[in-house]
Amino acid sequence: MASCISITGKNIDDYIKDHLVLLFSLRKSRIKAKKLAIMEAYFALYPVGGIFIKNGPLGNLKGVFSFLIPEENMAQALSILPTIGYCNKFYLLDFQTNTPENNSDLKNVSERDLVWKGKAFRISNFYFQDKGIYEKQSVDNRKFIILQNNKEKVVYGYRGDGSEMGRRAxxxxxxxxxxxxxxxxxxxxxxxxxxxxxxxxxxxxxxxxxxxxxxxxxxxxxxxxxxxxxxxxxxxxxxxxxxxxxxxxxxxxxxxxxxxxxxxxxxxxxxxxxxxxxxxxxxxxxxxxxxxxxxxxxxxxxxxxxxxxxxxxxxxxxxxxxxxxxxxxxxxxxxxxxxxxxxx
Ligand SMILES: C[S@@+](CC[C@H](N)C(=O)[O-])C[C@H]1O[C@@H](n2cnc3c(N)ncnc32)[C@H](O)[C@@H]1O
Structure with missing residues (x-):
C-alpha cells in the first residue's frame, strides 16, 4: 500500500469511491511543525491504512493537510484522533454532492476552494479534541508522586528542581x-x-x-x-x-x-x-x-x-x-x- 499519493483528475474517482478524505488542522502552538505533524499522522493512522495526499484540497489554508482513509476503517480512525499531538481539529470532506458547501468552522473558504480536481465537496467538522483532556494531561495539572525525605509526596505541576539536568515539563x-x-x-x-x-x-x-x-x-x-x-x-x-x-x-x-x-x-x-x-x-x-x-x-x-x-x-x-x-x-x-x- 502506498504511503503517499498525488491525486489527479484521472485517478480521483478510483480513490474517493472507497476512501474518505480527512483534513487535519495543526494546533496553534505547533503550526510551523507541519513535517512532524504529517509524519505523526502517518504513523498514527498506519493501522487503518491512511495515505497522505501530497497535493491535498484546501492547500491555501495555513496548517492543514489531508489523508485518504479507507471508508471501512473510519470508526477505527476516529478512535485514534484523540491521541494525536500536533493536530487538534479534524474535518471530513464529502464528495457525494454537486454543491460545494462549508458546514465547518473553517473561515476564509470560498466556493472555489470547495472544488478539488474537478469535484465539488462539502466539508464538515468531524472530530475536535477535548480541551479538558489536554489540560488534565498537561504537566500543570497532572498528578505526580515524588520522593522527598524518603517519603512519597503527591504533587501537581511538577517541573523538576530547575537545575540544568533536572528540568522536567x-x-x-x-x-x-x-x-x-x-x-x-x-x-x-x-x-x-x-x-x-x-x-x-x-x-x-x-x-x-x-x-x-x-x-x-x-x-x-x-x-x-x-x-x-x-x-x-x-x-x-x-x-x-x-x-x-x-x-x-x-x-x-x-x-x-x-x-x-x-x-x-x-x-x-x-x-x-x-x-x-x-x-x-x-x-x-x-x-x-x-x-x-x-x-x-x-x-x-x-x-x-x-x-x-x-x-x-x-x-x-x-x-x-x-x-x-x-x-x-x-x-x-x-x-x-x-x-x-x-x-x-
Ligand atoms: C529533560 S528531563 C526529561 C523530562 C521528561 N521528558 C518529562 O516529561 O518530564 C531529562 C531527565 O534525564 C535525567 N538524567 C540525566 N542524566 C541521566 C543519566 N545519565 N541517566 C538517566 N537519567 C538521566 C534527569 O534526571 C532528568 O530527569
Missing part, C-alpha cells in the same frame, strides 16, 4: 507526537531512558494502553511518579543500565538539554542500542545545539534517519528526530519521508 503535544513517531500501534515495549516527570511515559500509556513502558532516570526523586504512571521503572544511569537484547520496539526520550550531558546521552544510546529490536526506532527531543552531534553519533552506530525538524517550544528552538534500525524498513519509509522533507 514536556508539553502534551510533543510527548504524544514523539510517541506516535515511534509507531506505538505495533509496539510491545517502549523505553524512556531519561524519563524525568514522565511526559513520554504518560502519553505512551494514553496512546496504547497495552504497551509495556520502561523508564530510567538517575534521580530517585521521580521513581514513585513514574511507577504511578504504569512504568517499569529503574533508578540509575542510562549509560550503564542493562536490559535484554532485542527487547524494546522503541526508545523515546527528551534528553537533558545541557551540552554537558551530550557525551553521556551518546553513551546511553550506545549502551541501549542492542536492546532495541532489529526494526527498533529511536525518537529524541534535544536542544538545537545537541542535534548535529546526536545525528552524527546515531548515524554512526547504524540507525537511519526518517524525520528531523526544528520545533519552537515557547520561544526555545528544539529538535525532534527519528531513526530506524532496519535498512529495509527505512527504505519503505523513503516515499513519505522524502515527500515530507520537501514540504516548506
Amino acid at each position: 514536556l508539553p502534551v503535544e510533543d510527548a504524544r507526537c514523539m510517541v506516535n513517531l515511534s509507531m506505538p500501534g505495533r509496539a510491545e515495549r517502549l523505553l524512556d531512558p531519561f524519563a524525568g516527570g514522565g511526559g513520554i511515559v504518560y502519553s505512551a500509556k494514553y496512546i496504547n494502553k497495552k504497551i509495556k513502558v520502561f523508564s530510567v532516570d538517575i534521580d530517585p526523586v521521580v521513581a514513585p511518579g513514574l511507577e504511578f504512571y504504569g512504568s517499569n521503572h529503574f533508578t540509575g544511569d542510562s549509560s550503564r543500565v542493562r536490559f535484554p537484547a532485542a527487547f524494546f520496539d522503541s526508545l523515546v526520550t527528551e534528553v537533558p538539554f545541557s551540552s554537558n550531558a551530550t557525551v553521556n546521552i551518546i553513551k546511553a544510546i550506545n549502551n541501549l542500542k542492542g536492546s532495541l529490536k532489529k526494526d527498533g526506532r529511536i525518537v529524541l527531543m534535544s536542544s538545537m545545539n545537541q542535534a548535529t552531534v546526536l545525528k552524527k553519533a546515531i548515524g554512526d552506530i547504524g540507525f537511519y534517519p526518517y524525520i528531523s525538524q526544528k520545533v519552537n517550544r515557547k520561544g526555545t528552538d528544539v529538535a525532534i528526530m527519528g531513526w530506524i534500525k532496519s535498512y529495509d524498513k527505512y527504505k519503505k519509509l523513503q516515499a513519505i519521508s522524502s515527500t515530507v522533507k520537501s514540504i516548506s
Whole structure:
C-alpha cells in the first residue's frame, strides 16, 4: 500500500469511491511543525491504512493537510484522533454532492476552494479534541508522586528542581507526537531512558494502553511518579543500565538539554542500542545545539534517519528526530519521508 499519493483528475474517482478524505488542522502552538505533524499522522493512522495526499484540497489554508482513509476503517480512525499531538481539529470532506458547501468552522473558504480536481465537496467538522483532556494531561495539572525525605509526596505541576539536568515539563503535544513517531500501534515495549516527570511515559500509556513502558532516570526523586504512571521503572544511569537484547520496539526520550550531558546521552544510546529490536526506532527531543552531534553519533552506530525538524517550544528552538534500525524498513519509509522533507 502506498504511503503517499498525488491525486489527479484521472485517478480521483478510483480513490474517493472507497476512501474518505480527512483534513487535519495543526494546533496553534505547533503550526510551523507541519513535517512532524504529517509524519505523526502517518504513523498514527498506519493501522487503518491512511495515505497522505501530497497535493491535498484546501492547500491555501495555513496548517492543514489531508489523508485518504479507507471508508471501512473510519470508526477505527476516529478512535485514534484523540491521541494525536500536533493536530487538534479534524474535518471530513464529502464528495457525494454537486454543491460545494462549508458546514465547518473553517473561515476564509470560498466556493472555489470547495472544488478539488474537478469535484465539488462539502466539508464538515468531524472530530475536535477535548480541551479538558489536554489540560488534565498537561504537566500543570497532572498528578505526580515524588520522593522527598524518603517519603512519597503527591504533587501537581511538577517541573523538576530547575537545575540544568533536572528540568522536567514536556508539553502534551510533543510527548504524544514523539510517541506516535515511534509507531506505538505495533509496539510491545517502549523505553524512556531519561524519563524525568514522565511526559513520554504518560502519553505512551494514553496512546496504547497495552504497551509495556520502561523508564530510567538517575534521580530517585521521580521513581514513585513514574511507577504511578504504569512504568517499569529503574533508578540509575542510562549509560550503564542493562536490559535484554532485542527487547524494546522503541526508545523515546527528551534528553537533558545541557551540552554537558551530550557525551553521556551518546553513551546511553550506545549502551541501549542492542536492546532495541532489529526494526527498533529511536525518537529524541534535544536542544538545537545537541542535534548535529546526536545525528552524527546515531548515524554512526547504524540507525537511519526518517524525520528531523526544528520545533519552537515557547520561544526555545528544539529538535525532534527519528531513526530506524532496519535498512529495509527505512527504505519503505523513503516515499513519505522524502515527500515530507520537501514540504516548506
Ligand atoms: C529533560 S528531563 C526529561 C523530562 C521528561 N521528558 C518529562 O516529561 O518530564 C531529562 C531527565 O534525564 C535525567 N538524567 C540525566 N542524566 C541521566 C543519566 N545519565 N541517566 C538517566 N537519567 C538521566 C534527569 O534526571 C532528568 O530527569
